[in-house]
Amino acid sequence: MLHVASLIHDDLPCMDDDQSRRGKPSNHAVYGVDMAILAGDALFPLGFSHIVTETPSNLVPANRILQVVAEMARAVGSTGMAAGQFIELNAGSGKEMVELVEEKKFGEMAECSAVCGGILGGAKEEEVERLRRYGRAVGVLYQVVDEILEEKEKGMGRIEGEENRKGRNRVSYVGAFGLERAMEVAEELKKKAKRELEGFEIYQERVAPLYSFVDYAVERGFEVGVAGNGGFGDVRIEAASNGVCL
Numbered sequence: 001m002l003h004v005a006s007l008i009h010d011d012l013p014c015m016d017d018d019q020s021r022r023g024k025p026s027n028h029a030v031y032g033v034d035m036a037i038l039a040g041d042a043l044f045p046l047g048f049s050h051i052v053t054e055t056p057s058n059l060v061p062a063n064r065i066l067q068v069v070a071e072m073a074r075a076v077g078s079t080g081m082a083a084g085q086f087i088e089l090n091a092g093s094g095k096e097m098v099e100l101v102e103e104k105k106f107g108e109m110a111e112c113s114a115v116c117g118g119i120l121g122g123a124k125e126e127e128v129e130r131l132r133r134y135g136r137a138v139g140v141l142y143q144v145v146d147e148i149l150e151e152k153e154k155g156m157g158r159i160e161g162e163e164n165r166k167g168r169n170r171v172s173y174v175g176a177f178g179l180e181r182a183m184e185v186a187e188e189l190k191k192k193a194k195r196e197l198e199g200f201e202i203y204q205e206r207v208a209p210l211y212s213f214v215d216y217a218v219e220r221g222f223e224v225g226v227a228g229n230g231g232f233g234d235v236r237i238e239a240a241s242n243g244v245c246l
Contacts, residue, residue: 001047002076003109005040016170060120068116075112081105088171101171102140110139134196141189142217147174148182
């Protein structure tokens with residue numbers, strides 16, 4: 001819910017000014033700016049409410065739920081996603097800002113998702129920190145791959161006119177460093193995310209979904225499962241045709 005709210009607000013004319021997302025009209029393009037603002041405003045607290053009211057108290061201690069609420073607030077607040085949007089709007093698209101903006105706008109949300117899952121499951125402090133670094137890497141990786149795919153589609157003439165994202169103050173690795181460097185960054189982030197998961201070997205195949213999501217961020221299609229050779233980190237992947245070959 002928090003993620004959807006952030007996307008609705010991110011597309012607004014006063015922010016990134018995008019008329020479409022994933023090939024479909026953005027919320028404000030369909031329902032108007034006023035309704036889009038209200039939708040985001042409603043979804044943010046609904047996410048917090050859902051965690052508090054729907055997490056079984058007989059399975060998860062109250063102190064863990066409080067930790068999750070605090071983590072969610074940090075991720076979307078003035079030092080997290082909102083900070084990234086602020087920097088993007090006010091600092092232009094200089095190369096020195098790219099890493100910071102993408103970590104704040106995209107890394108923070110994925111980090112929050114990974115960390116909250118660990119907290120709810122009773123992960124140790126060291127494991128939570130590994131999940132934090134893993135999530136941040138995957139979040140930025142997903143965005144960088146989005147930028148790469150978009151740039152390739154532009155080159156193939158698939159995005160034209162109104163379908164082209166305006167990106168009023170949009171910061172991107174592709175825009176700042178070029179397509180080749182963006183692909184190198186994606187490869188580095190993919191390796192970094194998987195490296196963090198090496199500390200979860202004791203969980204064997206149960207950690208396979210975390211590995212597969214790294215590949216999904218690149219390939220945009222996956223099948224969760226451990227490969228036939230028994231390798232714990234070797235996950236079967238069904239690659240989507242529109243993925244990126246790194």
